[in-house]
Structure formats: C-alpha cells, structure tokens
Amino acid sequence: MNKKRHEKHHEGHPQQPGTRANSVQEPLMKIPNPLPVQIESSSKGNERYDEEKKNRETTLRTAKHLNWITGVAAAISLLALVALYMSISVSRTQARIAQQEFEMSQRPWVGLADPITISKLVDDPRGSMDIEITAKVKNFGNSPAFNVVPALDLVIGNGGTDIRPAIDKVCARLEGDIMPLKVGDIVFPGDSYSFPTEAYRRLDEGQADPVYFFPGCILYIDRDKKIKHTKICQWTDNEHLKVGASLSSCSRQSAD
Numbered sequence: 001m002n003k004k005r006h007e008k009h010h011e012g013h014p015q016q017p018g019t020r021a022n023s024v025q026e027p028l029m030k031i032p033n034p035l036p037v038q039i040e041s042s043s044k045g046n047e048r049y050d051e052e053k054k055n056r057e058t059t060l061r062t063a064k065h066l067n068w069i070t071g072v073a074a075a076i077s078l079l080a081l082v083a084l085y086m087s088i089s090v091s092r093t094q095a096r097i098a099q100q101e102f103e104m105s106q107r108p109w110v111g112l113a114d115p116i117t118i119s120k121l122v123d124d125p126r127g128s129m130d131i132e133i134t135a136k137v138k139n140f141g142n143s144p145a146f147n148v149v150p151a152l153d154l155v156i157g158n159g160g161t162d163i164r165p166a167i168d169k170v171c172a173r174l175e176g177d178i179m180p181l182k183v184g185d186i187v188f189p190g191d192s193y194s195f196p197t198e199a200y201r202r203l204d205e206g207q208a209d210p211v212y213f214f215p216g217c218i219l220y221i222d223r224d225k226k227i228k229h230t231k232i233c234q235w236t237d238n239e240h241l242k243v244g245a246s247l248s249s250c251s252r253q254s255a256d
Contacts, residue, residue, distance in 0.1 A: 113138035
C-alpha cells in the first residue's frame with residue numbers, strides 16, 4: 001500500500017526530463033573580482049608633477065601678461081580721452097575766434113575821417129577866446145551805424161596831462177544823456193558827415209605854454225542794438241592855434 005502511495009505521488013508530479021531531483025541552487029549575488037591596480041614608479045610621478053608645475057607657471061605668466069596688456073590699454077584709452085577733450089576745447093576756441101572775427105568784419109566802425117580843423121577864433125574883450133572847430137566822421141565798417149552822436153570837450157593842460165579820464169567822461173555823458181533820446185544820424189558804410197560846429201571857450205589865464213586838448217567820443221548803435229564807442233583825442237598849442245590849422249592826434253582812435 002505504501003508502495004502504491006509513493007507511485008501515485010510521483011505520478012502527480014512528473015519529473016522533467018534532463019533534471020535532477022536534488023539539484024544545487026546557485027547563489028543569489030555574485031561578488032565581482034577587484035579591478036587590477038597598477039602601481040606607477042616614482043619617476044613617472046615626478047614627471048607628471050613637473051609637467052603640472054610648468055602648466056601652472058605658464059598660466060600665471062599668461063595672466064600677468066594679460067593684466068599688463070589691460071593696464072596699457074586703459075592708459076591708452078585715458079590718453080585718447082584727454083586728447084579728445086583738448087581737441088574739442090581747441091575747436092570751440094577756434095570757432096569762437098572765427099565768430100568774433102566775422103562779427104568784427106561785419107560791424108560798423110565810426111571814427112574821424114580827417115583831423116579836426118580850426119574854423120574860427122573869436123577874441124573876447126575879457127582876454128579869453130572862443131574856438132570853433134570842424135570835424136567829419138566816417139563809417140569805415142561794413143554795416144550801417146545808427147544814432148551816431150559825436151561830442152568833444154576842451155581841456156587846457158600841459159604836456160604831462162592825462163587826458164583819458166576826460167575822454168571817458170564824454171562817453172559816459174553821451175551814453176547817459178543822449179543815447180536814451182535815440183537821436184543822431186544813420187551813417188552807411190563808406191559815408192561821412194560833418195560835426196555840428198561848436199564853440200569852446202579858452203580859459204588859460206596865467207598858464208604858461210598851455211596845450212589845448214579836445215577829448216571826444218563818438219557813440220552809435222550797430223544792427224544788433226549794441227552800443228559802440230569810438231574814443232578820440234586831438235590837441236594843439238598857442239603856436240598852432242590858427243584858423244585853418246589841423247589838430248594833432250593825442251593817441252590812436254580806439255573803438256569797442
């Protein structure tokens with residue numbers, strides 16, 4: 001009976017062909033063999049160290065050269081900026097000078113056309129004398145002069161007299177009293193006209209070798225409404241104080 005049960009048991013679980021009933025199971029995890037380690041000689045290690053050292057030194061030198069080049073480039077850029085600033089400054093100065101020269105060439109210049117002449121001498125019973133003069137002004141510029149007003153004074157002095165304050169006084173009187181009235185003549189370029197004849201009283205009693213100065217000023221306006229002055233001064237002495245005689249110039253005419 002047991003034999004039959006055993007046979008039935010084998011009949012329920014037939015054995016696969018080519019297999020063993022009691023086969024050995026393979027392990028679940030395999031441990032790989034360690035990689036081979038190659039130990040280099042000390043000479044090869046030294047060579048690699050020397051090569052790395054050379055590479056570091058080369059990199060350091062390159063960095064220093066780049067820093068030097070950067071510094072030089074910055075200095076050149078700074079010099080270029082300075083040169084550019086100086087060039088712009090010079091250009092502005094030249095443009096300003098050119099503008100001034102253009103304005104000077106186009107403005108009116110009014111001055112004495114000829115020396116002042118003595119037109120009349122009138123003796124006074126009290127020993128003084130009235131001096132009448134004739135003068136002519138001319139526009140030497142390239143644009144019209146408006147509201148032209150000339151004026152002269154008589155100052156009796158000597159060879160050492162400083163006549164400049166008297167000239168400035170005449171200009172100030174014209175600008176303060178006459179110019180606001182907007183009187184005067186228009187003198188076109190190249191044109192001229194005569195002063196109104198005036199009489200100047202000579203009062204030189206008791207003065208030895210007097211010199212007769214005629215400080216004056218010509219006031220006018222240009223087309224830009226700017227006030228212009230021409231300062232003049234002429235003189236004579238007793239020896240040349242005659243009708244028809246021309247006066248001498250104290251100094252060159254100056255205009256602003």
